[in-house]
Amino acid sequence: MKRTKAVETRVFAFSIAGAFVLLTGCQVQTPERLTAVPFTAVTVTDEFWTPRMRTNREVTIPYDFKKCEETGRIDNFAKAGRLMEGKFQGIRFDDSDVFKVIEGAAYSLHLHPDPELEQYLDDLIAKIAAAQEEDGYLYTCRTIDPDNMPRDTGETRWSFLQSSHELYNVGHMYEAAVAHYQATGKRTFLDVAIKNADLIDRVFGRDKKRDVPGHEEIEIGLVKLYGVTGDEKYLTLAKFFLDERGRANGRKIYGEYCQDHKPVIKQRAAVGHAVRAGYLYSGMADIAALVPDAGYVEALDPIWQDVVSKKLYITGGIGARGGGESFGDGYELPNETAYCETCAAIANAMWNHRMSLLHADAQYIDVLERVIYNGFLSGISLGGNKFFYPNPLASEGTYQRSPWFGCACCPTNIVRFMPSLPGYAYAYQRDCLYVNLFVSGSATVTMGADAVRVTQQTRYPWDGSVKILVEPESRPAGQEFTMCVRIPGWAQESPVPSDLYLYSDLGPEDWTQRRVTVTVNGRPVALDVVKGYARIRRTWEAGDVVELNLPMPIRRVRSHRKVRANTGRIALQRGPVVYCFEGVDNPQGVANLVLPPEATLQAEYRSDLLGGVVRITGQGKIRQSQDGGKTVLKDIEVTAIPYYAWAHRGKNEMAVWVPESGSGDL
Ligand SMILES: [Zn+2]
Numbered sequence: 330m331k332r333t334k335a336v337e338t339r340v341f342a343f344s345i346a347g348a349f350v351l352l353t354g355c356q357v358q359t360p361e362r363l364t365a366v367p368f369t370a371v372t373v374t375d376e377f378w379t380p381r382m383r384t385n386r387e388v389t390i391p392y393d394f395k396k397c398e399e400t401g402r403i404d405n406f407a408k409a410g411r412l413m414e415g416k417f418q419g420i421r422f423d424d425s426d427v428f429k430v431i432e433g434a435a436y437s438l439h440l441h442p443d444p445e446l447e448q449y450l451d452d453l454i455a456k457i458a459a460a461q462e463e464d465g466y467l468y469t470c471r472t473i474d475p476d477n478m479p480r481d482t483g484e485t486r487w488s489f490l491q492s493s494h495e496l497y498n499v500g501h502m503y504e505a506a507v508a509h510y511q512a513t514g515k516r517t518f519l520d521v522a523i524k525n526a527d528l529i530d531r532v533f534g535r536d537k538k539r540d541v542p543g544h545e546e547i548e549i550g551l552v553k554l555y556g557v558t559g560d561e562k563y564l565t566l567a568k569f570f571l572d573e574r575g576r577a578n579g580r581k582i583y584g585e586y587c588q589d590h591k592p593v594i595k596q597r598a599a600v601g602h603a604v605r606a607g608y609l610y611s612g613m614a615d616i617a618a619l620v621p622d623a624g625y626v627e628a629l630d631p632i633w634q635d636v637v638s639k640k641l642y643i644t645g646g647i648g649a650r651g652g653g654e655s656f657g658d659g660y661e662l663p664n665e666t667a668y669c670e671t672c673a674a675i676a677n678a679m680w681n682h683r684m685s686l687l688h689a690d691a692q693y694i695d696v697l698e699r700v701i702y703n704g705f706l707s708g709i710s711l712g713g714n715k716f717f718y719p720n721p722l723a724s725e726g727t728y729q730r731s732p733w734f735g736c737a738c739c740p741t742n743i744v745r746f747m748p749s750l751p752g753y754a755y756a757y758q759r760d761c762l763y764v765n766l767f768v769s770g771s772a773t774v775t776m777g778a779d780a781v782r783v784t785q786q787t788r789y790p791w792d793g794s795v796k797i798l799v800e801p802e803s804r805p806a807g808q809e810f811t812m813c814v815r816i817p818g819w820a821q822e823s824p825v826p827s828d829l830y831l832y833s834d835l836g837p838e839d840w841t842q843r844r845v846t847v848t849v850n851g852r853p854v855a856l857d858v859v860k861g862y863a864r865i866r867r868t869w870e871a872g873d874v875v876e877l878n879l880p881m882p883i884r885r886v887r888s889h890r891k892v893r894a895n896t897g898r899i900a901l902q903r904g905p906v907v908y909c910f911e912g913v914d915n916p917q918g919v920a921n922l923v924l925p926p927e928a929t930l931q932a933e934y935r936s937d938l939l940g941g942v943v944r945i946t947g948q949g950k951i952r953q954s955q956d957g958g959k960t961v962l963k964d965i966e967v968t969a970i971p972y973y974a975w976a977h978r979g980k981n982e983m984a985v986w987v988p989e990s991g992s993g994d995l
Contacts, residue, residue, distance in 0.1 A: 362618055363686045363763060366774050368752030369439055375769040376788060378750065380940065381706075385747040386437045388713035393430045393744050394449070396733050402427050403453065409472035410459025417470040419735075421479045422494035422544075424469055426741040427453070428501040431518070433744030435508035440748065447513060454509070454518045457502075461521055465528035467502065468495050487532065487540065491583045496542035496570075499525050503550030504745075507557050519557070526554055530566050539578040541570050543587045545605050548612030552619075568616055568623065571609075586653055594624040597631040599640055599656050603648030603668070604738070606656065607676020614683035626687065633684060635659070636677075637696060638827040643886060643900055643985065644707070644907055644972055645700030646720055648673040660891040664723035664986055671708030671717055671739040674700050675746045682753050685765070689758065691861025692826035694765045695818040697753060699825070702790055703907045706973035709743050711940050716740045717976075722985040725920075726912060729976055755783070760810040763862065767795045767877075776810060779803040781869070790904045791934055791943045793820070793879030798872070805871040812875065813862035819905055820845050820879045824886055833887035833899055834926070846878045879904070883930045883945055888986075898986035899924060901945055903932055907972045908945055912982035914968035919982040921952040923962060923991045939974040952991040962991045 373379055397403050401418030406427070408415045431453065434446055461467045466486065470479050483489025490496060499522075506522035509515065529547075532538050551567035554560075575582060575591040583589035585600040588609050599606055610629055617625040639659035640647060646669030649657035654670055657663075678700040685693035708717045715730035718739050733740065754766040757776050767789040774781050780802040787795040801808035824830045847854050847863050850873060857864045865875065881904040888895035901908040901924075910919045930947035938944060949967035952960050975983050 361687075361689045361758070363689050363756040363758045365682070365686060365752055366755035366757065366772055368436070368749055370774070371751035371754055371770060371772040373751050373768055373770040376941075377790060378768060381709075382747055382750070384711075384713035385433070385744055386441060389709070389740075389744050389747075390430065390434050390437060390446075392714045393426075393741055394434075396737065396740070397427050397430060400733075400737075403456065405469040405473065406453075406456040406460040408460075409469040410456055410461075412456060412459055415473075416477070417473045417479065419479075421468075421470055421482050422498055423737075424467070425494070425498045425501040425546075426737045427457075428498070428505040429738075429741035429745050432501070432505035432508045433741075433746075433748060435505065435512040436745065436748035439508075439512040450509065450513075451515075451517070454521070458517065458521050461524065465524040465526075467499060467521070467525050468493075487538065490540050491543040491587065494542070494544055496529070496547040497544040499529070500542075500545075500547035500550035503547070503554045507550075507553045508745075510557060522550075522554060523558065526551065526563060526566070530562050533566065534569055539573055539576075540580050541573045541583075541587075541589060543583055543589075543605075544602075545570075545588070545609040545612060549608060549615060552612065552615040564616070564619065567612065568620065571613060571616065571625075574609075586655065594628050596628050598635040599632050599647075601656065602654050603656055603673035604654065604670060604676050607647070607673055607680050610680045611676065611683055614680060614687055618683070618687055629684065629687075633680075633693075634827070637825055638829055641696070641825065641827075641829060642667060642669055642704060642722060643699075643824075643830055643888075643902075644669065644674075644704035644720065644722065645677060645696060646674050646704035646722075647677050651719065660889060660893070662888070662892050663894045664984070665721055665725070667719070667721045667723075669704055669720040669722075671705065671720060672742045674705040674708065674720070675742050678705060678746070678753075686756060689763075689860060691765070691815040692818065694753075694815055695826055695861070698766060698817065698905045699907075701750065701753075702905045703972050705743075705746070707975070708739055709747075711974070711977060716743065722909075722972075724976075724981070724983040726980050726982040728983075729980060761813055761864075762810060763813045763815070764797060765815050773802070779808055779810075781808065781810070790906050791881075793877075793881040793904055795877040795879070797875040797877070799869045799875065800871045801869055807868040807870045809866070809868045811864050811866040812869070813859075813864050814847065814875065814877055815861055816845055816856070816858055816863050817879065817905065818861065819884075819902065824884070824902060829889050829892070830886050831889075832884050834885040843880050843882065845880070848876045850874055851876075881932075883932055885924075885926070895986045897988050897990065899989055900985050900987075901930070901969050903943060903945065906943070907985065908969040909972040909975050909983050909985045910967065910969050910987060911975050911978075913978045914970065915965075917951045917965055919984045919987075921991075922967060922984070922987045923950040923952060924967065924987050924989060925950060926989055928967075939970060939977060942971050942974055945969040949987075950991060960991060 402423045407413045481492040483493050503522045506518040510519040548567040548570050551563045555563040571593050574589050574593050588601050613625040640656050648668045649661050651668045678697045681693040681697040707720045710730050717730050754768050755772050756763040757774050762774050767787050771784040782800040782802050784798040883903045885899045886902050887899050912919050928948050932943050934943050946968050950962040951965045
């Protein structure tokens, strides 16, 4: 693969992992700010994630491209470029799906060179370039036939930004173009993106057209474009789109649905469409890292508190309501009708990662981890070619993953998120190395002039024992730095960083089974935990080994009393994994299951089940009606599986939250 020296430098200097954080050309940074170790510097050999990343590469990316072809999404570019005849096919934001799959394919190429895939991208990018109008405009439906536009597009360019997704689409294009440039060193797609962004910059601004996209995304893309080009006008334009929200400068504001009800610096609660919100907060966090006086942190902190205290599902999902695909009111967290769009889970993870870097605090990684092992992962089948759009927490047995959707945002978001996951595992700041996620594999972390190689060995999330080997590459004889190892909230009696969910049991009777321990070269170290990280400072030498032991008893979780949907109910969690009861394992039915506090439960790893999972079994009860209307409880065996793995064995009832007691006589 061709890669110029300049690209190498950029790749090193600019994380294209989930956070896509800018590391160079920055203005003043907040002193505590962390830098993510890009996924390109992390090698994953993990028993849990490696097969999923392989499936993403081998199945989902080609599958998504095939679907984009079959549905006319790719032909739309060829038609706009006059490479073929025909009408626009599909929905006004379909261009964005193609961009997202290119982004995922580029990440994949970066890790696994594949000349065939690279050629496919070259051909596709040539169609996209052909579809671009002379002045840089790119929106296939308008270019194909401006007189026969699909609905909600506006009569002229950018005349209906509330719904047209013109700026949303190109935001995804910028992200994809940057990823492609970094993966291949080719400027073909990047030049298309720059030409488009330059047009947007000529049209929009404080002294120009004052409007904002109804669906945020361009802000994230522009920040990435700034990162790779160093051209500050993109950063200024991104900030303009953020600051213009909620301000009626010559236009009607769009309201809460689009987070356009008040200026972003005055927002204090998460409202409206959950994916839009997650992208908005991610874009704000990106710029907050570069422009500390933007006032965004003062808004992001209370908004985050609002989500984790009142609007977060135990699966890490956000967006309670199907209507408006939106956040509900505080504590409005229904189970069967939970919307929890897969894209919203991804947006929540992206946002929390950026918050963790801003604040150097592990509580954000706690939320991110909850998302990736639960509410995100449920969105994709084990086989890699079926998808959930909403991810409910209960089902009567009619809900299944689909091969595709007319609005295909989720399947195409998954393919770009999955390969970027290793970029969430590590971060650093000056001479502190942060271990955020527990994933087998190695990373090279460059702190100042010194490179340190860290290698993890673990069976996480099934086992809480993590071995971290340290090799100071530049100074094998010894290098002093602080290793900050995340001690997850779930291992410290705090499943989420709020009182929204609490453990309802006392845990194992034997306290030694609950104690988190850390040793260095076999010797216990006193836990010095600051902002969720155990800090170990020493002169590290090649061959030093840190061993972290996170006991993983099965825990019962209850909700805040104001979550009415979960009154009297508990959920099971083991380590970071949330469990559910599925009909196929519980043939007496799930709706009437009861799990009394005294029920004994066992965890057992089953390699032959659902790709290898720890299953929970135990003694529960079932409510049965008898003649005369009396309800009785009968003893039964119950089985729970990880929530992410449900809906793989036919149509099934499912519940995450089950009652602790049954009504009627025992
Ligand atoms: Zn989606």
